Amino acid sequence: MEEREYQDNITPVTRSKQKEKKKRKPFSRVWVALIPLLILAALAGVHFFGGGLPFPAPEQGLEAAAETPPRYMFALKEFQVNLADEGARRFLRMHIYLGFNDRPLEKEIEERQPELRSLIITFMRSKTVADLDEPGGMEALQQELITMLNEVLQNGRITSLYFVEFIIQ
Numbered sequence: 001m002e003e004r005e006y007q008d009n010i011t012p013v014t015r016s017k018q019k020e021k022k023k024r025k026p027f028s029r030v031w032v033a034l035i036p037l038l039i040l041a042a043l044a045g046v047h048f049f050g051g052g053l054p055f056p057a058p059e060q061g062l063e064a065a066a067e068t069p070p071r072y073m074f075a076l077k078e079f080q081v082n083l084a085d086e087g088a089r090r091f092l093r094m095h096i097y098l099g100f101n102d103r104p105l106e107k108e109i110e111e112r113q114p115e116l117r118s119l120i121i122t123f124m125r126s127k128t129v130a131d132l133d134e135p136g137g138m139e140a141l142q143q144e145l146i147t148m149l150n151e152v153l154q155n156g157r158i159t160s161l162y163f164v165e166f167i168i169q
Contacts, residue, residue, distance in 0.1 A: 070099030070160050074109050076117065078165070081124040083132075090129055095165035096120070098149070102156025109153070116149060123148060129168055138163070 076096045083090040098109060109116065123145065131137060142161045150157050 071101045072099070072103065072106055073162075074098045074100070074106055075164075076113065076120075079117070079121065079124070081121055083124075083128055083168070084126055085128050091169055092124060092127075092132075093165065093167045093169070094124075094163055096145075097162040097164055098158050099160030099162065100156055100158050105153060105156030105158075108155040112152075115152070119148060119152065120145065132168065138166075 074097065076098065079092070079094045079096070081092045081094075083092055100106070100109075127141070132141065142163075146158050146161050149161075
């Protein structure tokens with residue numbers, strides 16, 4: 001008889017726990033399905049009303065950085081450089097503007113202009129007409145010059161280099 005009382009005592013508790021578990025399952029399933037939908041709806045609202053995603057896409061960030069013009073410009077004096085072509089005396093005449101965003105860099109460029117000009121002249125004397133005429137040659141030349149100049153500058157970085165005049169004779 002004691003066993004029966006013992007079972008009777010357990011049975012109501014077990015049944016109530018089973019009922020609670022059954023009640024919780026539909027409730028938790030609803031939330032599991034509802035939370036991702038709410039997050040998706042919030043992102044769609046931000047995109048629709050905010051004009052874009054709450055974070056910039058990697059491609060958009062790079063394009064925006066590339067399209068942003070530099071805040072400051074510095075004009076270097078005209079260059080006349082002999083090119084490295086064999087058998088012919090060819091020379092290059094060019095005028096360069098350096099673009100940058102750090103104001104202290106302007107003073108450094110001005111003070112170190114003879115050194116920077118010497119670097120550019122030495123670099124350009126190693127080029128041939130074929131190097132400059134090939135597809136993408138000008139863009140590659142711009143990037144090489146920017147990299148070379150940034151290696152020696154200390155108060156900022158050159159972000160753009162513009163050829164205002166570029167004549168090969």
